[in-house]
Structure formats: structure tokens, C-alpha cells
Amino acid sequence: MSAQSRHPIPLLTPQLPERALLQPYLDRIDASRHYSNFGPLNQALEERLTAFFAPHSAAGVQVVTTSSATTGLELALASLELPPGSRVLVPALTFVATLTAVLRAGLVPVVCDIDPESWLLTPEIAEAAITSTGALAALPVAAFGQPVDTLAWSQFQQRHGVKVVVDAAGAFGSQWVAASDIAVVFSMHATKTLAAGEGGLVVGGNAAQLTSIRQMSNFGINLDPAAQLPVGMLTRVGSNAKLSEYHAAVAHASLDGWQAQAARRREIYADYRQTLQSRCGDKLQWQAGETLAAPTLFCVRLPDAERRERLEQQAGSLGVSTRRWYQPLLHQHGAAVQPLVVLATPNAEKVAAGLIGLPFSCFINHTQIKYIADIVYSAVTNISNTHY
Ligand SMILES: Cc1ncc(COP(=O)(O)O)c(C=O)c1O
Structure with missing residues (x-):
């Protein structure tokens, strides 16, 4: 390279949809005057993403959006309803959000080794770790976007009664959800390929779990008139982890390209x-x-x-x-x-x-x-x- 053409090469340069590609979605927000709280763009996004994952899931999956993968992980862990302080296996080599999600869910991370070739926490490593630690859950990670084997993790879950949530924050498009009993969490951060700026998705085949995650993303408020509790009452303690309509607009345009x-x-x-x-x-x-x-x-x-x-x-x-x-x-x-x-x-x-x-x-x-x-x-x- 010539001296003149030497210029800084940044680590990552995000590519989000340009303004013109967002316009039709922003027009829909103006027309609906719905800006958050499970609005029409968010609903349409969840439907598009469900169709995206469906061909790779024999038993069918649903998608719930969240404000980030981190909040998605926190809520997916909370949806397991483990006793406070239960231990959760995590790989040593992952982004810090894997760890903070476990701690913020009131659980105790157990830092495990990784496979020397795939650099992932595998069911084999987890098997040895549950024996020595009594962990009640595992949070394997699709590290560097490399997908984990959800069918093998589902077998692990069934064999040991240890619950599994997958952190696939950076693996959209590579990680599928073949198993119907495991929740898999993805990120729509600006640096990811399905970029909304900020955002996350939880994909899974357990309808009750996904409903609980959606409810917790809206503070834990019951919105279902058919439920036993009155509408507006807290069913459990949640957070505000909803995806706004503006972020859903960016995600739609991102999905188009x-x-x-x-x-x-x-x-x-x-x-x-x-x-x-x-x-x-x-x-x-x-x-x-x-x-x-x-x-x-x-x-x-x-x-x-x-x-x-x-x-x-x-x-x-x-x-x-x-x-x-x-x-x-x-x-x-x-x-x-x-x-x-x-x-x-x-x-x-x-x-x-x-x-x-x-x-x-x-x-x-x-x-x-x-x-x-x-x-x-x-x-x-x-x-x-x-x-x-
Ligand atoms: C493995 C892993 N988990 C979680 C996250 C957090 O995702 P988000 O920024 O959407 O909260 C990331 C972000 O890069 C990640 O790489």
C-alpha cells in the first residue's frame, strides 16, 4: 500500500439501512401514532422473524423482541423460575453481557472451560461441570457467531433436568433453533447483521415461556383479559425491555437488505x-x-x-x-x-x-x-x- 493510501482501518464499521429505506416504515409510525408497547411494526417484525426461523424448526417457534440481547437474556433466565442463587454454567470466553445477565437475574454464574477447537462451551463440558457444581441451568454461547448445537443441548436438558438458554447474540442467520424446548437470544445491536441500533430477540418453541418473557418485558403487567389476574395487575416482577416502534422500523429495513x-x-x-x-x-x-x-x-x-x-x-x-x-x-x-x-x-x-x-x-x-x-x-x- 502506498504511503498516501495508508489510512486508519477501523475495527468495525456498522452498516445500518439508509434513511430512504427507513422512510416507508417511519411513515407507518406517523400514520399509526403508535410508538412502543407492542405496536404494529413490532408485531409485524415478530411475524417476519418467525417466518425466517420456521423452516429450520421442526416443531415451530415464536419470536419475542426485546430492547437488547442483554435484557432478552435476563428475562429468558428469569423465565426459568429457578430458586434465587441457583448456579448457571457459562463459558469463560464470551462477552461480559453473558455474565451480567446471570447476576442480574439473581443467579450465580459458574465459569466453565471451552472446547479447544470450537472455542465453545459444549454439552460434554457442561455434563462434568453440573456434577461438580450442582448447577441448575446452562447458558452456552455462540461465541464469535459460531452456532451451538441446539439439539444436543436439548438432549442435555432432558437428560439432566438442567435448563438451557442460548446466547446467540452475534449469530443471527447462522444459529437456528432446531430444538423446540430451548430459548435462543439474538442481538440487533448496530454491530450485528440484523441491526436495529439496539434491540434483541428471543426465539423458542415453548409458548408459555415466550409469553412470560413478553410479559416481563412490559414490567410483568398482565394484559390478558382471559388470565386469572385482572388486567393491569403485576403477575411477576419484570422490567421495561420493550422494542420501540422506531427500532422495529430500522430492524424491518435491515431485514429487507x-x-x-x-x-x-x-x-x-x-x-x-x-x-x-x-x-x-x-x-x-x-x-x-x-x-x-x-x-x-x-x-x-x-x-x-x-x-x-x-x-x-x-x-x-x-x-x-x-x-x-x-x-x-x-x-x-x-x-x-x-x-x-x-x-x-x-x-x-x-x-x-x-x-x-x-x-x-x-x-x-x-x-x-x-x-x-x-x-x-x-x-x-x-x-x-x-x-x-
Ligand atoms: C455473546 C454476546 N452476548 C450478549 C451480547 C449483548 O448484546 P446486546 O448489545 O444486544 O445487549 C453481545 C454483544 O455483542 C454478545 O456478543
């Missing part, structure tokens, strides 16, 4: 990975699993912490942003984060030591990808005179 954006993301991701692989070969390790339908991050593992630090320094000095995604690990955030049960996490620590997020967006081009690959090559081989 989702297939095209997903295809672009796949194409860029494949080029990026191929370019890095041919430049750096077996010095890089990748998360094992399926090719993602709509990647949002680009993450790779370097051989050790020393080379990662070298890469961070070199990239930083050249205006190329990097991020140690999901670090510190969940149990390394300090004394303010408690109560916490921590199991041995040797795989998570090993994977995290070399893990690095590189710039990724729909706007990154092949020249930039080659430039980044040169920087990574220089860092992993310690050749300092690489010509950028």
Missing part, C-alpha cells in the same frame, strides 16, 4: 481468510465449525501472547485497529463481579492468550486485507522489514 449484506460479509470473510492463510500458513489457528452465514467479526489465534503483542503494536502504529475480543475472560474482571464460581479453564486461557480480532466490515477491500495480512505475517514471523 439482510440477504445481500450477508452474502457480502461471507464473500469478504472468505477472501480475508484465504489471504491470511496463504500468507501465514499454519502459524494461524481458526475457530473450528461451520462457515458462518453472516460473519460480524474476524478473529484468529496467533501462536502465543508475545506474537500477539507484537501484532498489536505494529498494527496500532500503522492505524490498523485490533481488539482482544471477549477479554479479560469472565472470571478475570475483578472482585466487584461476584458471586462467581470458577472452574479450571485451561483451554480458554490457552486460546485467549493468542486471540486477536482484526478489522472487519462490509466496507473493507482486498487491498486493505492484503495490507493487514502483511502486518500479521510480519508479527508472526518477526520479520521487521516487511514492505507495507
